[in-house]
Amino acid sequence: MEPILETKGLSCVYSKGTPFEHKALIDVDFKVYPGEYIGIIGHTGSGKSTLIQHLNGLLKPTGGKVLLHGQDIWVNAKETRKARFKVGLVFQYPEYQLFEETVYKDISFGPKNMKLPPDEIDRRVHQSAYFAGLTDDQLQKSPFELSGGQKRRVAIAGVIAMEPEVLILDEPTAGLDPIGRESIMQNIRNYHDAKNATIIIVSHSMEDMARVADRIVVVNDGRLPLEGSPSEVFRHGEALRSMGLSTPQLTQVFELLKARGLDVDDNIYTMEEAKAALLALSERRNG
Amino acid sequence: MLKDITLGQFFPGHSFIHKLDPRTKLICVVLYIVALFNAVGLLTYGLMFLVLTLCVSISKVGVKALVRGMKPVIVILVFTGLLNLFYTTGGTVLVSLGILTITTEGVKHAFFMIIRILMLISGTFLLTYTTSPIALTDGLELLLNPLKKVKVPVHDLAMMMSIALRFIPTLIEETDKIMSAQKARGADFENGSLLEKAKAMVPLLVPLFVSAFRRADELATAMECRCYHGGEGRTRLKKLSFHTGDIIALIFFVALTVAVIVLGRFFAL
Ligand SMILES: Nc1ncnc2c1ncn2[C@@H]1O[C@H](COP(=O)(O)OP(=O)(O)OP(=O)(O)O)[C@@H](O)[C@H]1O
Ligand SMILES: [Mg+2]
Numbered sequence: 001m002e003p004i005l006e007t008k009g010l011s012c013v014y015s016k017g018t019p020f021e022h023k024a025l026i027d028v029d030f031k032v033y034p035g036e037y038i039g040i041i042g043h044t045g046s047g048k049s050t051l052i053q054h055l056n057g058l059l060k061p062t063g064g065k066v067l068l069h070g071q072d073i074w075v076n077a078k079e080t081r082k083a084r085f086k087v088g089l090v091f092q093y094p095e096y097q098l099f100e101e102t103v104y105k106d107i108s109f110g111p112k113n114m115k116l117p118p119d120e121i122d123r124r125v126h127q128s129a130y131f132a133g134l135t136d137d138q139l140q141k142s143p144f145e146l147s148g149g150q151k152r153r154v155a156i157a158g159v160i161a162m163e164p165e166v167l168i169l170d171e172p173t174a175g176l177d178p179i180g181r182e183s184i185m186q187n188i189r190n191y192h193d194a195k196n197a198t199i200i201i202v203s204h205s206m207e208d209m210a211r212v213a214d215r216i217v218v219v220n221d222g223r224l225p226l227e228g229s230p231s232e233v234f235r236h237g238e239a240l241r242s243m244g245l246s247t248p249q250l251t252q253v254f255e256l257l258k259a260r261g262l263d264v265d266d267n268i269y270t271m272e273e274a275k276a277a278l279l280a281l282s283e284r285r286n287g
Numbered sequence: 288m289l290k291d292i293t294l295g296q297f298f299p300g301h302s303f304i305h306k307l308d309p310r311t312k313l314i315c316v317v318l319y320i321v322a323l324f325n326a327v328g329l330l331t332y333g334l335m336f337l338v339l340t341l342c343v344s345i346s347k348v349g350v351k352a353l354v355r356g357m358k359p360v361i362v363i364l365v366f367t368g369l370l371n372l373f374y375t376t377g378g379t380v381l382v383s384l385g386i387l388t389i390t391t392e393g394v395k396h397a398f399f400m401i402i403r404i405l406m407l408i409s410g411t412f413l414l415t416y417t418t419s420p421i422a423l424t425d426g427l428e429l430l431l432n433p434l435k436k437v438k439v440p441v442h443d444l445a446m447m448m449s450i451a452l453r454f455i456p457t458l459i460e461e462t463d464k465i466m467s468a469q470k471a472r473g474a475d476f477e478n479g480s481l482l483e484k485a486k487a488m489v490p491l492l493v494p495l496f497v498s499a500f501r502r503a504d505e506l507a508t509a510m511e512c513r514c515y516h517g518g519e520g521r522t523r524l525k526k527l528s529f530h531t532g533d534i535i536a537l538i539f540f541v542a543l544t545v546a547v548i549v550l551g552r553f554f555a556l
Contacts, residue, residue, distance in 0.1 A: 017351055019298050058467045081473070089471040096461075097468040099493035109490065113473030144497070158472055 002070065004198055005032040005055055005087065005166055009064035012050055012222075016062070024050040026222040027064070032166065032200065037192055039213030039230075040202045043244035046219045048202045049092060052168045055200070056087035085114055088164030092171050092202075094155030098143040103134065103154050106143050110162040124161045131191045132157035133183055149180045156184070160191060166198040167191065173205070181205075185212060206248040210234060210269035218243065230269050250274050296356075296456065297419045303532060304346040304417045309426025311533040316414045318540040322547040323406055330554055331547045332402060338543055339406055339413075348416045356412050357405070364401055371397040420452035425527060442518025450506070458499065465494045 012025040024047045032038060032055075042048045053059045054066055057073045057080040066073050066083075073083040091097065100106035104125055111121040129139055132153040138146070143154050156172065169188065173181035185208060192199045203209055209216055209230065216233040218226040220243040226233055234240070234247045237255065246252070254268040254277070264281055268274050299305075304312070319338075326332050343353065371393060378392030415423070428445035435441050466476065469490045476487050 018349075019300070053467065056471060058470055081475075084471060084473055091464070091468045091471070094468060096498055097465055097490075097494055099490045109469075109474075110472040113475070162472065 001033050003031040003067075004034045004069060006030065006067040006070075007051075007054065007061075007064060008067065010051075010054060010061050010066065011063040012047075012054065012059060013062045014050075024222055025054070028222070028224055030217065030224060032198060034165075034198055035196055036198050037212060037214045038198075038200045039209035039216045040200060040219060041204070041206065041209060041216060041245055042219030046243075047222045048219050049170055051219060052089060052170060052200065052202060055166070055168060056089045057083045058089065085110075085162050086164055087166045087168065088159040088162050090156050090159045090167070090169040090172060092174065093152075094159075095148055095151035097158075098151060098154060101142060102140055103129075103143050103146070104139040106154060107139075107157045107161050110158055114162060124163065125157075128157040128160040128163075131160050131187055131194070133187050149176050152176070153184070153187075156187075163195070164197070166200065168200040168202075170202045171204065172201065173203070173208070181208075188212075206234070206246060207250070210248045210251075218245070231267055234269055235267060296416065298348055298352065298416045299419075300347055300417065302345055302347045302417070304342060304413070306532065307536055308527055308529055308533045309418050309422040310430055310527065311529065311536050312414055312418055313423075313426050313430060315536055315540040316410055318544045319410050320407065322540075322544040323403060323410070325544075325548045325551050326403070327551045328554070331551045332399065332406075334543070334547060334550070335406060336402075339409055342413055343409070346413055346417050348413065352416065353409055353412055356416075357408060360404070360408060364404060367404065368397045368401050371400045421449055422527075424449035424452065425523070425525075429527060442521075446518075454502070457502070458495070461498055462491065462495055465491055 007028055007030045010025055010028040010030070011023070014020070014022045014024055028051065030051070040048050040051070050059065054061055057066065060074060068079075068083050068086060071079060073079050098106050100109065107125045107128060108121050111124050116124070125139070126136075129136070134150070134153050134157060138150065143151055146154065152172070156169070160167065167188075172188065173184050176184065188199060188201070189212065191197060201209075201213070213230060216227065216230055217224055218233060218240070220226075225243070226236060226239065234251055237247045237251070240247060247255070248269055250271065250273075251266065251268055254264055254266045254274070257264050258266045262281070263284065264277055268277055307315075319335075323335055326335050343350065372389055373387050373393065375393035375396040376390060378390040378395070380388055380390050381394065382389040418426075424445045427448070428441055431439070431441045431445075466474075470476070474487060474490055476484070476491070479487065
């Protein structure tokens, strides 16, 4: 299959030529296939946000290329702008970008910039509000009257309204309560399933990533040392810990159980797997 | 990117200049400016240039950073240059285009004016590049302390200044972030007519103001929580003190100023 989005030898140097020079990305090759659900993990300052801002042409690579459908997005201004609409990016703490009088107007900012007809804009605003879990009466409120979590939903809806082929979210659940987090993850899942969209999520929650991602990519000091399915990645507990990351808590429990001599598999990443493993264990003991 | 505006940014370092007392540096910069405005002709400007080069090389800030900081003032430079070029009379006429005439005197004036502005900016940049904003305002507060006698709120002014300086980089960063977020939704800040460009600023300015007020509010609360109540009875964590280096620097700059004034009077080349 052809990758929908691809970086070739991507590198990024911040504040080049000053005492603050910092290599945030070093020769990164990264491929995204249509319909994938990718999780990006990495410790604070590892370069996750930097990487995803290259994917929709917000940052210009210091070296290397970013290809969307095999086409370099930096060949001309038109391609770059197209990439911005096809690859939607929800920033870290996006609630600080709201500016319109009403939620409705704020969500329609993206579609308006795409120069869509009014009825299409209206359809998209309602649909994206639905995907982001906003109610109809919230649409007429001022975004500044909403709570932090609701503002975040508005910001997410604002990007979904452009109906991007690839939706990238930078820590969409940071600072929310468990129910809010769960519901936003579910909203994203719904969008993925309904539109067959490609999703890339940056997250610090190993549990979430183990559960939702098809593929996990680890970023460490500007490189991608590890990637694969959750079970492939979380098998490398030691390596992850040395990069300031960890395995999901459940996996840690099972690692400890195994260390204590219990006959369990330590490749357990989700609640379902854990349940099955424990039931199997008790069967074996009793049976 | 916006980040590249280095106006007034501090480059940490350990050079001789970095280690000077901020009061010394402030006084030296004032002396340097006085000298600069008394400079006339190649000899004195040459001397000033030599001193500037010396300071820049001691500071290890790097010419690149200095030049980058110049970018925002290019417009002013060109403007002053042109004004001086066309509106100075005297000397022989070189070119005459209708009402515009360029004379030898005009060329000379424009040249020295540009050099003067460049050196003025370099000198002050060197100060802010080598002195942290906190040290700078501390130094300023101490230097202005005598004014407290005539009821000038020196401490409050200094505090306001250090807070403002402290938040410039934060606001620039914030602007950058909001701009990126709106660009991700297809906002276009570069193209279009003047009116369209002004309109494009709304999605940037509204969130920026909101966050600036929020920050100010939070900062005020945080300061009050730590019992800040103005300058009265406040002590310092880092007491400033003069060292041998400071005395050498001060003597050097006094000598420079005197030399430039004297040389300028008698050998106006
Ligand atoms: N605009 C910038 N100028 C200079 N350096 C920067 C800039 N943005 C990021 N950096 C540096 O680049 C590195 C990577 O930053 P990035 O924001 O990509 O990290 P991150 O992985 O997203 O971290 P977090 O999990 O905290 O969001 C950091 O060391 C950071 O200090
Ligand atoms: Mg980040």
